[in-house]
Amino acid sequence: MTDKSLPSPDTAADSATEDLPDVPEIQHEARLWRDDGWTARVIKNEDDDGWAVEMIKDGEAEPALVGPWTMGRDKKNPKPLDTGAFNTLVKTASEVLRRHEQQLHAMLHKRVTVDSPSGDxxxxxxxxxxxxxxxxxxxxxxxxxxxxxxxxVKVAPNFKLGKANATAWVADGFRRPG
Structure with missing residues (x-):
């Protein structure tokens, strides 16, 4: 005999997603475009009387890019988003993220070459x-x-890697630097 008061796993999953707002995958409006994993939103520029656009990658809390946005013909309202502008914004925001990832990688991963003590x-x-x-x-x-x-060997996260430190570590038989 089964207990009908307990939801099945399928029903439980469905009810969990019912609380989430319905976010369409593709949305093309004058001030909000959602497509291809990105959302572009035209917002009031807090620094002046103009407008700005923010680009948010799906799943991220913070925008990858925020920049000025063009005024429309009436010089009061923002120019509406369109396919060309959206594609350019996606390309620019993707490049910003790529550069950020490269910079983070460079900060966390260092490499130097030194001569082998055996000379080979x-x-x-x-x-x-x-x-x-x-x-x-x-x-x-x-x-x-x-x-x-x-x-x-495990070292402190602020260990400074350079040719001199690497050469000394190799010469010391790879013992943990003090």
Whole structure:
């Protein structure tokens, strides 16, 4: 005998999504375009009397891009969004996100090459910072010319990787820097 008072997993999932607002995947209005994973919204510019546009990637809380928006012919209201403008905004916002990701990667991943103590080539030494609110740290790793890992130690996240530090670490037999 089954208990009909308990919802089935399918019914429970349906009722959980009923509370969410209906957000159409595609929406093309004068001040709001939603398409291709992005939302463009024309808003009042808080810095002056004009208008601004914000680009928000689906799933993100903050806009990837906020910029000035053109006035319409009446010099009071904003120019309506259109396909060309939306596509340009998506391209620009995507580029901003890509640059931000590259900058973050460059901050968290460093690499230098040093001469092997045996004199048979170069070693690559990398520093990979693992950001964490609770326990940030970094991994200092040495690789031979064939990409084989030779050693890895955990270091402080503010460890400064440079040729001198890497060379000293290699010369010290890959012991954890003090």
């Amino acid at each position: 080539g170069e070693l690559a030494v990398t520093l990979d910072i693992v950001p964490s609110e609770d326990d940030p740290y970094a991994l200092l790793t040495a690789f031979d010319a064939f990409g084989e890992q030779l050693a890895q």
